[in-house]
Each structure stands twice: as structure tokens, then as C-alpha cells.
Amino acid sequence: MTEKRWVRRPEGSNWGDFGPDDQIxxxxxxxxxxxxxxxxxxxxxxxxxxxxxxxxxxxxxLFEYRKEPRFFYEKRGPAHNYNFRLSNVCGCFSDVVSDDAVLLYxxxxxxxxxxxxxGQLFDADGDGMVEKVYYNGYRGGIDIVGPDDASEGQGAKxxxxxxxxxxxxxxxxxxxxxxxxxxxxxxxxxxxxxxxxxxxxxxxxxxxxxxxxxxxxxxxxxxxxxxxxxxxxxxxxxxxxxxxxxxxxxxxxxxxxxxxxxxxxxxxxxxxxxxxxxxxxxxxxxxxxxxxxxxxxxxxxxxxxxxxxxxxxxxxxxxxxxxxxxxxxxxxxxxxxxxx
CATH class of the missing domain: 3.50.30.50 (Putative cyclase)
Known part of the structure; x- marks a missing residue:
């Protein structure tokens, strides 16, 4: 990889027009x-x-790799933190609280x-070799890191x-x-x-x-x-x-x-x-x-x-x-x- 993210930009693209580090x-x-x-x-x-x-x-x-939301509820003592009555030593609290979590694609x-x-497979370095590249030359495996790229620190950097x-x-x-x-x-x-x-x-x-x-x-x-x-x-x-x-x-x-x-x-x-x-x-x-x-x-x-x-x-x-x-x-x- 070159010091710059790219030396060639795709035909018809606007890479760099909003600045070398643009992300929007x-x-x-x-x-x-x-x-x-x-x-x-x-x-x-x-x-x-x-x-x-x-x-x-x-x-x-519709798309097998995306699944509908699933809800989860944390335990709070012997019960779940849902319709849970707050209490204190004197038992005078009357509040009832509910929390939830969701797995959301x-x-x-x-x-x-x-x-x-x-992104695309594209020769952004101009060396005849294609790389996994996204908008403005950001790289798959370096800037956009998945579980097959690294064991930790995953996600779109x-x-x-x-x-x-x-x-x-x-x-x-x-x-x-x-x-x-x-x-x-x-x-x-x-x-x-x-x-x-x-x-x-x-x-x-x-x-x-x-x-x-x-x-x-x-x-x-x-x-x-x-x-x-x-x-x-x-x-x-x-x-x-x-x-x-x-x-x-x-x-x-x-x-x-x-x-x-x-x-x-x-x-x-x-x-x-x-x-x-x-x-x-x-x-x-x-x-x-x-x-x-x-x-x-x-x-x-x-x-x-x-x-x-x-x-x-x-x-x-x-x-x-x-x-x-x-x-x-x-x-x-x-x-x-x-x-x-």
C-alpha cells in the first residue's frame, strides 16, 4: 500500500473532491x-x-442474512428488570420499572x-493489483475490519x-x-x-x-x-x-x-x-x-x-x-x- 490511500481513483468518482479524509x-x-x-x-x-x-x-x-429483532431482559435479583418494583429498607418505594435490550440487525x-x-475490488495503488476498497480509498481489512480480518477491534474505523x-x-x-x-x-x-x-x-x-x-x-x-x-x-x-x-x-x-x-x-x-x-x-x-x-x-x-x-x-x-x-x-x- 502507498502512503496515500489511493493514487488512482475510479472513473467517474469524486474521491478527494471533499478533502482527502472525507467520510460523508x-x-x-x-x-x-x-x-x-x-x-x-x-x-x-x-x-x-x-x-x-x-x-x-x-x-x-427477504434476505437470509438479516433477522428480525429479538428482545432480551436482564435478571435483577430473583426476578427480571421488567415490571420490577423498586424497594428499599423500609419498603416504601412505589415505583415499578421496565428495561429491555434488543438484538437488532x-x-x-x-x-x-x-x-x-x-466497496469494490479496485486497483487504487496503481500497481496492477486489486484491493478491497471503499469510498475515498478507505481499505477493507485496514479501515473496515471484519471478524475474518482480526480477532478484535472490528468494525468500520x-x-x-x-x-x-x-x-x-x-x-x-x-x-x-x-x-x-x-x-x-x-x-x-x-x-x-x-x-x-x-x-x-x-x-x-x-x-x-x-x-x-x-x-x-x-x-x-x-x-x-x-x-x-x-x-x-x-x-x-x-x-x-x-x-x-x-x-x-x-x-x-x-x-x-x-x-x-x-x-x-x-x-x-x-x-x-x-x-x-x-x-x-x-x-x-x-x-x-x-x-x-x-x-x-x-x-x-x-x-x-x-x-x-x-x-x-x-x-x-x-x-x-x-x-x-x-x-x-x-x-x-x-x-x-x-x-x-
Whole structure:
């Protein structure tokens, strides 16, 4: 490895543009002026929760390596510290207390992908050898350390989700109502399709905006009552076409700070085969997380907000969506709030 983290950056990336040690990517575009612009979107003072219940989708059929939350309760003397009556020598305390703990997969339900979530095999040193590399040249096994890399000190030493948390995740959201056009039909949405919907809505996207995609996928999950039908879900609702170069170029040029969708991966997965012998299996994740530092939100819930926005013939709102400030995590649950 060279003294610098990289001497080559991927084609089309912005590595180094926000500084050699940047860890928040395009969240840097959320300036105070742009936040003030977003606050001016509020005209009614109504709020909408954009999170699924965090025990959804239910089970692990949607993605076998992520499991629903499990609760635990600590013992306190002979009983558990739940519905536990406090007492003292005189027995005069009347308080009853409850504590709990939870085993929570950070990307099981409504979530943020951290920039340490998806990297690539890439020759960042320019020596003809590929390495495991993440946004801005941070390295797998050095900066992002897993249990197969070391016996202790694991986690994202760089690009952890806590960096997103402290960046101030608040700005203008722009909802794209793909559900109104495609309904539950499976649709692979490319650049022209997305532009058509934006034109029909008479809405645009500006630098620093959060692009929010309503497809109806999360609504379908809720209807399944924690018994997800993987085959039906994989053949329903709109997803972005991560292989569409025009779409990827538009994401670059638009200046969006993040992309948030109500579906499983924002993009079609598995994607269509790519060019050459090796290529990213998640091309939009590669473009956003690895190259540009554009965070991705997945499995958000937009139905109530979309209904209100349709009724008021507008598509913009104030979005407040911090992740957990959990050092070393590569993703995080979220409970985003839209204010209109």
C-alpha cells in the first residue's frame, strides 16, 4: 500500500473532491443555505413518519442474512428488570420499572446504508493489483475490519454510520411517485422513465436534495403481515435500472445528497449482466456508495406522505432522517420524518 490511500481513483468518482479524509460524501452539499431552503418548504406543519415498524418485513425470507429483532431482559435479583418494583429498607418505594435490550440487525428494516456498506475490488495503488476498497480509498481489512480480518477491534474505523449521524441529515426531500405510474407492476426504471415521471409531476431535483422514490413496495410488505412472499416481492413494483449509464450520469450531475426508496435495494437486484469479465453486481450501489459518497436509504415508508402530497399537488418537503450515532456500524435503522 502507498502512503496515500489511493493514487488512482475510479472513473467517474469524486474521491478527494471533499478533502482527502472525507467520510460523508455528498452530504457535504447540505449547506446551511440549503437547509434553510428546505425549512421554507413547511407550509402546514404536518408530519409523516417514513419508517416501517422495525420488526418488518418479518422473518428472514427477504434476505437470509438479516433477522428480525429479538428482545432480551436482564435478571435483577430473583426476578427480571421488567415490571420490577423498586424497594428499599423500609419498603416504601412505589415505583415499578421496565428495561429491555434488543438484538437488532442494522439493515433489517427501514435503514441507511453507510459508505462502508459496499466497496469494490479496485486497483487504487496503481500497481496492477486489486484491493478491497471503499469510498475515498478507505481499505477493507485496514479501515473496515471484519471478524475474518482480526480477532478484535472490528468494525468500520472509517466511513462508519456515525459520520452520517453527525453530518446533520436534514434537507429538502423530493418524492418521485413511481407508484402512481406503475402500481404493483414490476418495472425497471431507467433515465427516460424517471425523467418522464418528474416532468409529469412538474418537479425538479436540485443540488443537495434527497431523492425519494415511492414504489409501493413497503405497502406490500405491510399487507403481508410479517409473512413476506419473496417471489411476489421480487416480481412487484418499480426499481431503478443500475445498468443505465444515463441514469448513473444523471445522479452524478444532479447533485443529490442521497437516494431513499421504499424497496429492498433501490435498484434491481440481481441486475442485468454488465460489460467485461468482471463487473459490480450492484451497479447503482457501486456508483453511489463507492464512487460518489451518495448514501442510500432502503425500505422507507412513503404511502401516507404520498397521499398528502398528491392531494396538495406538490412533491417537496423537509426531511429529517438521522441514523443512530453508533460508531463502527456500516448501516443503521432510521425513523425519518417528513414535515410539510
Amino acid at each position: 460524501g455528498r452530504m457535504n452539499l447540505l449547506t446551511p443555505e440549503r437547509r434553510l431552503r428546505a425549512i421554507r418548504e413547511i407550509t402546514h406543519g404536518e408530519t409523516f413518519t417514513l419508517s416501517l415498524p422495525l420488526d418488518h418485513p418479518g422473518g428472514n425470507t 442494522t439493515q433489517y428494516s427501514t435503514q441507511w446504508d453507510g459508505l462502508s456498506h459496499v 472509517a466511513l462508519g454510520i456515525e459520520n452520517l449521524a453527525v453530518s446533520g441529515v436534514q434537507g429538502r426531500g423530493v418524492l418521485v411517485d413511481l407508484d402512481a405510474r406503475y402500481g404493483r407492476e414490476r418495472a425497471i426504471v431507467g433515465y427516460e422513465d424517471l425523467m418522464r415521471v418528474l416532468e409529469e409531476q412538474r418537479s425538479g431535483v436540485e443540488t443537495g436534495d434527497f431523492l425519494c422514490l415511492y414504489t409501493g413496495f413497503a405497502d406490500l410488505i405491510l399487507e403481508m403481515g410479517k409473512q413476506p412472499d419473496k417471489e411476489l416481492l421480487s416480481s412487484s413494483c418499480a426499481v431503478l435500472d443500475g445498468r443505465d449509464e444515463r441514469l448513473l450520469n444523471w445522479i452524478t450531475d444532479s447533485g443529490v445528497a442521497a437516494i431513499c426508496a421504499d424497496n429492498f435495494a433501490v435498484e434491481a437486484y440481481p441486475a442485468k449482466p454488465g460489460p467485461g469479465d468482471t463487473y459490480p453486481g450492484l451497479p447503482l450501489h457501486n456508483h453511489c456508495l463507492f464512487k460518489l459518497g451518495v448514501h442510500l436509504g432502503e425500505l422507507w415508508y412513503f404511502a401516507d406522505l404520498a397521499r398528502w402530497l398528491r392531494g396538495h399537488d406538490r412533491w417537496t418537503f423537509l426531511l429529517t432522517a438521522p441514523p443512530l450515532r453508533l460508531p463502527g456500524a456500516v448501516g443503521s435503522p432510521a425513523t425519518p420524518i417528513a414535515t410539510v
